[in-house]
Amino acid sequence: xxxxxxxxxxxxxxxxxxxxxxxxxxxxxxxxxxxxxxxxxxxxxxxxxxxxxxxxxxxxxxxxxxxxxxxxxxxxxxxxxxxxxxxxxxxxxxxxxxxxxxxxxxxxxxxxxxxxxxxxxxxxxxxxxxxxxxxxxxxxxxxxxxxxxxxxxxxxxxxxxxxxxxxxxxxxxxxxxxxxxxxxxxxxxxxxxxxxxxxxxxxxxxxxxxxxxxxxxxxxxxxxxxxxxxxxxxxxxxxxxxxxxxxxxxxxxxxxxxxxxxxxxxxxxxxxxxxxxxxxxxxxxxxxxxxxxxxxxxxxxxxxxxxxxxxxxxxxxxxxxxxxxxxxxxxxxxxxxxxxxxxxxxxxxxxxxxxxxxxxxxxxxxxxxxxxxxxxxxxxxxxxxxxxxxxxxxxxxxxxxxxxxxxxxxxxxxxxxxxxxxxxxxxxxxxxxxxxxxxxxxxxxxxxxxxxxxxxxxxxxxxxxxxxxxxxxxxxxxxxxxxxxxxxxxxxxxxxxxxxxxxxxxxxxxxxxxxxxxxxxxxxxxxxxxxxxxxxxxxxxxxxxxxxxxxxxxxxxxxxxxxxxxxxxxxxxxxxxxxxxxxxxxxxxxxxxxxxxxxxxxxxxxxxxxxxxxxxxxxxxxxxxxxxxxxxxxxxxxxxxxxxxxxxxxxxxxxxxxxxxxxxxxxxxxxxxxxxxxxxxxxxxxxxxxxxxxxxxxxxxxxxxxxxxxxxxxxxxxxxxxxxxxxxxxxxxxxxxxxxxxxxxxxxxxxxxxxxxxxxxxxxxxxxxxxxxxxxxxxxxxxxxxxxxxxxxxxxxxxxxxxxxxxxxxxxxxxxxxxxxxxxxxxxxxxxxxxxxxxxxxxxxxxxxxxxxxxxxxxxxxxxxxxxxxxxxxxxxxxxxxxxxxxxxxxxxxxxxxxxxxxxxxxxxxxxxxxx
Numbered sequence: 001x002x003x004x005x006x007x008x009x010x011x012x013x014x015x016x017x018x019x020x021x022x023x024x025x026x027x028x029x030x031x032x033x034x035x036x037x038x039x040x041x042x043x044x045x046x047x048x049x050x051x052x053x054x055x056x057x058x059x060x061x062x063x064x065x066x067x068x069x070x071x072x073x074x075x076x077x078x079x080x081x082x083x084x085x086x087x088x089x090x091x092x093x094x095x096x097x098x099x100x101x102x103x104x105x106x107x108x109x110x111x112x113x114x115x116x117x118x119x120x121x122x123x124x125x126x127x128x129x130x131x132x133x134x135x136x137x138x139x140x141x142x143x144x145x146x147x148x149x150x151x152x153x154x155x156x157x158x159x160x161x162x163x164x165x166x167x168x169x170x171x172x173x174x175x176x177x178x179x180x181x182x183x184x185x186x187x188x189x190x191x192x193x194x195x196x197x198x199x200x201x202x203x204x205x206x207x208x209x210x211x212x213x214x215x216x217x218x219x220x221x222x223x224x225x226x227x228x229x230x231x232x233x234x235x236x237x238x239x240x241x242x243x244x245x246x247x248x249x250x251x252x253x254x255x256x257x258x259x260x261x262x263x264x265x266x267x268x269x270x271x272x273x274x275x276x277x278x279x280x281x282x283x284x285x286x287x288x289x290x291x292x293x294x295x296x297x298x299x300x301x302x303x304x305x306x307x308x309x310x311x312x313x314x315x316x317x318x319x320x321x322x323x324x325x326x327x328x329x330x331x332x333x334x335x336x337x338x339x340x341x342x343x344x345x346x347x348x349x350x351x352x353x354x355x356x357x358x359x360x361x362x363x364x365x366x367x368x369x370x371x372x373x374x375x376x377x378x379x380x381x382x383x384x385x386x387x388x389x390x391x392x393x394x395x396x397x398x399x400x401x402x403x404x405x406x407x408x409x410x411x412x413x414x415x416x417x418x419x420x421x422x423x424x425x426x427x428x429x430x431x432x433x434x435x436x437x438x439x440x441x442x443x444x445x446x447x448x449x450x451x452x453x454x455x456x457x458x459x460x461x462x463x464x465x466x467x468x469x470x471x472x473x474x475x476x477x478x479x480x481x482x483x484x485x486x487x488x489x490x491x492x493x494x495x496x497x498x499x500x501x502x503x504x505x506x507x508x509x510x511x512x513x514x515x516x517x518x519x520x521x522x523x524x525x526x527x528x529x530x531x532x533x534x535x536x537x538x539x540x541x542x543x544x545x546x547x548x549x550x551x552x553x554x555x556x557x558x559x560x561x562x563x564x565x566x567x568x569x570x571x572x573x574x575x576x577x578x579x580x581x582x583x584x585x586x587x588x589x590x591x592x593x594x595x596x597x598x599x600x601x602x603x604x605x606x607x608x609x610x611x612x613x614x615x616x617x618x619x620x621x622x623x624x625x626x627x628x629x630x631x632x633x634x635x636x637x638x639x640x641x642x643x644x645x646x647x648x649x650x651x652x653x654x655x656x657x658x659x660x661x662x663x664x665x666x667x668x669x670x671x672x673x674x675x676x677x678x679x680x681x682x683x684x685x686x687x688x689x690x691x692x693x694x695x696x697x698x699x700x701x702x703x704x705x706x707x708x709x710x711x712x713x714x715x716x717x718x719x720x721x722x723x724x725x726x727x728x729x730x731x732x733x734x735x736x737x738x739x740x741x742x743x744x745x746x747x748x749x750x751x752x753x754x755x756x757x758x759x760x761x762x763x764x765x766x767x768x769x770x771x772x773x774x775x776x777x778x779x780x781x782x783x784x785x786x787x788x789x790x791x792x793x794x795x796x797x798x799x800x801x802x803x804x805x806x807x808x809x810x811x812x813x814x815x816x817x818x819x820x821x822x823x824x825x826x827x828x829x830x831x832x833x834x835x836x837x838x839x840x841x842x843x844x845x846x847x848x849x850x851x852x853x854x855x856x857x858x859x860x861x862x863x864x865x866x867x868x869x870x871x872x873x874x875x876x877x878x879x880x881x882x883x884x885x886x887x888x889x890x891x892x893x894x895x896x897x898x899x900x901x902x903x904x905x906x907x908x909x910x911x912x913x914x915x916x
Contacts, residue, residue, distance in 0.1 A: 016063045017248035019055070026052050026837040030060030032650040034619065037064045037385055041599075042619045042642055045632075046651040048879055049756050049787075050852045054243045057387060057622060061227050062249045065359060094416040134633055136681040158632070169199055185746075196425050197433045197505045200290075200498050223356045225617075227385045230365035234263060234333065235298075236390060237362050241332040244360070255330045256354040258363035258377060263333055264348040266340045267311055272468035277567040281502030283348070288313040288499070313346040320785040322350030349371060352378050365394075370401050371611065381615040392623040392841060395635055398605035404572040405600070408451050408459045408593040414504075415444040415455040418566065421507050436494045437487055443567070444482040453593030469809045470587040471601075474576060477585040492574050501566040545900050575600035584813050601810050603817045606639030613642050625844040626651070628837045628875040634830070660857040662900045665873075667865035669694050670890045675863050677800025680825075686900040688719050691799055692728040694863065694890070695773070699735040701858070701898045703905060704771045704791030705759045706736065709778050709846045711802040713743055716775055719799075736773040737762075742780050748781045759791050778802040778842045782849075790853035794901065796850045797861045801872075803839045828871075840875040847880065858899055 016022070017032045027311035029047055031057070036043040047053040170608070231237050241257055244250055261279045265271050270282050286309060322345040326336065340347035355378055357359055365388055367373050376379075388394060422429070422437050429437070449453045453462045478484040495501065575583065582604040588597045602608075613619050621632060629649060637647055654661075669690035670672050681687055699706060720740065724728040732738060739755045742748060751774075758772040771791070776782040788796070804811055815831030822830035843862075850858035860880065866872060868886045876884065887893035 004325065014063055014067060016059050018059050019247055023052065023655050025655065026056045029053075029056040029351075029650065029652055030063070032648075033057065033060035034064045036620060036648050036650075037061065037618045038068075039648075040646075041615055042637060042646050043621065044647070044649045045620055045622040045628055045630050046629075046877070047623040047624065048652075048654045048851070048877065049848060050854065050856065051652065051655050053622065053624065054240055054389075055247065057229070057389065057620075058240075058244055058247050058249065061229075061385065061387060062247075062253060062360070066225060066249075072081045072225075082662050095448055130880055133827075139274055150559055161671075179634075195421075195503050195510070196428050197430075197500060197503055200432045200436070200494060201634050218386060222383075223380050224359065225384065226355075226359050226361055227387060228363065228368060228379070228381070229389065230363055230368050231389045232365060232393075234259065234364065234553075237364065238332045238334065240389070241362055248387045248909055253330060253358040253360055254327045254354075254358045255362065256326050256351050257331065257333050258351055258355075258361060258367060259333050259335055260346075260364070260367070261348050264337060264340070264346075265352065266281075266337060266347060266376075267313055270311070270531065275567075275614050276328045278502070278505060281499050281505070281567075283311070285499050285502055287314060311346065313340065313344060314349060318343055318345035318349040319353060320343060322347065323353040326351060328356045344364045348613070349416040365391075365397065366401055366846055369608065369612070371608065371636065381612060383617045384614075385618050385620075386612060386616050387622060389622050390624075391621040392625055392845060394621060395605050397466075399602045402575065402578070402602040402608055404568070404575040405602055406447070406565075406569050406572045406598050408453055408596045410446060411444050411598075412453070412455050412457075412459040413568055414565040415448070417504055417508055418444070420511075421504055424507070424591070433498070436491065436498070439491055439567075443483055443486065443491070443573070446483050447598055448593065450477075450598065451589060451593050451596040452586060453596075459594035460592055462577065464589045464593060465589060467589050469589070471584045471809055471813050472587065473580055473581060474578060474585060475580045478576070488577050492577060495566075495570045495573070501570060504566050522553060556631075566670055567663055570662070572598065572600060574676045575602075578602065579607065586809060586813075599810075601813065604639060604813055604821075608637050609636055612642040613637070613640055615904045616853050625841075625848050625877055627844055627877050628840055630833065631837050631841075635818070635834075637839050639821070644903045651764065651878055654851065655854045656851055656856060658883055660855075660881070660904075661851060661860070661883055662858075663860040663862070663876075663880050664884045664893050664894065664896065665862045665865075665867040665884060666694070666888060666890065666893050666895055667868065667886070667888045670697060670894075672889070675800075675865055677864055682711075682715065683718065685722065688722045689726065689728070691719065691863065692723050692726075692732070694861075695726070695797070696731055696735070697890075697894055698795060698797070698861070698897065699732060699770065699773060701894075701901055702770075702795040703901060704794040705755065705774065705788065706771070706774055706795045706797065707774045707782075707788055707849065708797040708799065709776050709802075710799050711778055712776050713741075713780070716740070716777055728731070730774060736771050739774045740764065740869075741770060741774070741776040741780050756792060763791060765856065776846075778846050787852050788849045789856055793850040795897075796847050797862065798843055798847060798863060801839050801866055802842045803835060806835060836872065837875070840872065844875075844877055847877060848877065859900055861893075 014031070014034050018026075022030075025047070029045070033043070034047065035041075037043075047056060109642050122331070129541055174848075181688065202707075205472075229240065233239060237257065237259075241255065244253060244255060261270075261283050262276045265279060265283065267283075270279055270286075273279050273282055322339060325331075325339060325343075336347045336351060339345075340350065347508060361379070363377075363379075367377060368386065368388075418437060418441055422434070422441075426434070440554070445455045448459070452464045452466065453459055469619070473479070475484075569694065576585070578600075583600055583602045585597040586601055588599060590596045626632070633644075633647060638644070666675060670693045671690060673686055673690040675687075675690070677687065695706075695708065710719065720729070723732070737758045739751055742751055755772050755774055770795075774782070806812065806815075815834060818830040818834055824830065828836075846859050847862075850856070850860065867876075873881065885893075887896070887898065
């Protein structure tokens with residue numbers, strides 16, 4: 001297709017370069033996006049999947065950035081020209097003195113003082129502009145040289161990098177050889193020496209050491225105006241980067257992709273740790289070791305304790321090269337990792353050093369929404385643009401990021417590990433370390449006591465006397481657990497800076513495994529208690545689980561359960577530092593202390609989103625299905641203090657012709673049974689029979705794949721078992737092969753592959769079997785992110801309305817909080833609106849799976865008469881709502897469906913013009 005350029009209506013309207021002639025709705029989307037960015041708005045943008053949303057976002061946003069940078073350069077040039085023309089022969093007002101000493105400025109100051117201050121501000125501005133121009137020119141020249149001489153630059157950099165690595169390895173070898181045989185206090189080998197906590201100094205006592213070397217200033221530049229693009233998953237981000245590469249902006253945009261250490265680390269020793277928290281801690285420890293190398297020589301004449309491992313990929317020169325390479329050519333995460341391996345440079349830090357000069361930063365939205373992670377990455381939001389894509393579950397995401405849960409087993413396990421660690425190294429630990437360890441031990445003891453247990457006993461063997469769920473405010477929990485006198489902010493900071501969970505993990509790795517070789521000296525014999533305790537924990541937990549697992553899964557679970565519980569607990573401690581009114585602590589007491597848990601529930605996600613919307617120039621929340629948008633406006637933006645006048649909404653239709661979709665709300669089944677799947681009626685045999693009859697009829701007329709969504713796994717299993725008993729399943733299976741969505745995520749791909757193969761076979765072979773029927777679950781793996789395009793989803797059926805479980809204590813607390821916090825705007829209680837919105841968000845995500853491109857077609861069947869109620873009906877996406885038919889009786893609905901699918905089949909087989 002030829003590339004096109006879209007222009008908004010009117011003279012002087014922005015131009016939007018596009019890889020092909022855009023659809024009208026894409027032009028409208030880009031114009032609305034450009035306007036929102038220019039006016040500094042908070043936008044809620046909806047563009048259904050299949051309408052080219054990613055390209056519209058790319059071309060609309062980057063066109064705005066292009067024009068913004070051009071206007072800024074023109075303004076700079078004008079100011080500098082004015083300054084230069086005003087320099088010659090002009091007397092400074094401050095030196096000439098006031099013409100009228102009695103005249104006063106607006107703030108009560110004489111005019112000459114006001115003029116002097118104004119002139120100084122102008123001069124300062126001009127100086128800043130000149131500095132900025134020099135920096136920009138320097139950066140552009142550097143990147144241009146790399147563009148035109150990549151091979152030469154690469155060879156030189158790699159040669160120096162290899163030389164540096166050789167020197168470093170030689171130095172490490174010398175350090176290892178020069179080490180003493182032991183320590184004055186006790187004899188520890190080098191590996192165990194690394195387990196001991198370094199002397200801790202709080203922020204009040206010492207300025208926190210920066211992550212950069214002292215001579216790394218060149219890596220830090222002033223942040224240019226940029227766009228932060230966030231999405232939910234790594235694959236979605238990679239797909240977006242590929243779209244940028246194909247767009248007209250692909251060659252000239254300075255783009256950097258950010259990811260976690262888990263995705264970007266190229267040090268195999270660290271990658272092998274597997275768990276994200278372990279990788280993070282090990283990486284930070286290696287950095288710390290690098291910066292502390294100088295301190296080895298502080299006490300002259302004394303033997304150094306240990307040669308600490310440093311990362312060979314964390315080097316100034318290598319990362320400077322990687323940073324420049326990233327800015328020269330657009331790369332996704334995979335290409336970035338490959339470049340890091342080739343150049344022996346760290347992609348995780350190299351990409352971060354590229355942020356300041358980048359125009360487009362692509363990152364997972366957890367990284368942007370979690371403030372500590374954002375700050376650690378060097379992301380500065382002041383006057384920048386943020387685009388959050390796939391944002392339909394943004395509120396849930398923020399809630400999950402800042403919520404935390406720990407089990408009784410984890411608490412007891414962490415207490416035992418930490419106690420043994422303290423006993424082992426008591427003589428080697430400084431007073432401040434011992435103080436904080438004792439505080440953490442006390443916290444763990446009190447948390448277990450709140451669950452009705454004792455840390456010194458096996459949690460799997462301690463029965464809980466009063467089972468049930470109790471919710472408490474943060475302050476009540478702190479008082480009742482008797483920890484209100486402990487500064488949790490300081491404890492949290494200590495855990496973060498001392499890397500205690502990493503040290504503890506190493507300690508347990510060394511001594512905690514019953515299979516590990518244990519020396520028979522006195523100290524190690526003391527540790528047998530830890531081994532025995534961990535073994536009983538493991539056995540007790542296995543009994544509680546009650547299900548056999550493969551050795552690999554068991555090993556992985558054991559590692560998480562016994563080796564790193566303190567990491568999980570750190571998250572819970574951090575959550576307790578939230579404001580009292582913004583969250584609740586849930587005490588979930590089950591059969592044993594080990595099965596019980598403490599959970600922090602964030603009630604007000606807006607408190608963590610407020611800083612983003614305050615600092616940014618503009619924020620765009622985008623998605624394929626954003627309806628109902630009331631949640632975003634009220635729970636997120638209004639509570640974050642956003643002026644309603646700053647919020648703008650945009651929703652576009654679909655690119656498919658109206659005749660390619662047939663949405664029907666069905667009120668009754670073939671035997672005139674009213675369809676109302678409430679908790680009271682859905683289990684009735686006649687309701688399950690009626691659902692089966694509807695599916696049998698549909699499978700006779702719908703070709704290819706039919707996807708049927710149930711409200712839960714339990715209900716889907718119940719219906720399946722009922723159909724099996726009544727023989728209805730056999731009738732269904734005669735027409736379409738039946739597949740069920742698995743609960744385990746690692747089995748989903750295999751089921752989808754088999755489902756697709758079956759449909760393809762049936763369409764080629766013809767005969768009695770007409771495709772496949774997939775029984776799925778709302779909120780499951782197949783209701784989001786899976787494309788049922790073309791024959792994979794010719795009909796999507798929604799059984800009932802998937803309302804959340806209102807008996808859930810968490811949901812009840814959220815409802816109570818909303819009723820107190822939010823105004824009663826629509827005549828309905830805010831809690832009732834929340835329940836309805838959660839239901840319709842889930843419905844909209846599920847039914848949007850079928851139509852994925854312009855020539856696709858599908859029917860959508862909503863089985864419940866309640867969908868016809870105006871309050872519910874209006875929450876359907878606009879492009880579906882305006883084409884939806886309400887059918888009170890099954891006969892009329894079936895006739896419409898038969899006519900629709902026969903017409904589409906005729907059009908497919910007979911060519912254009914022979915359709916409906």
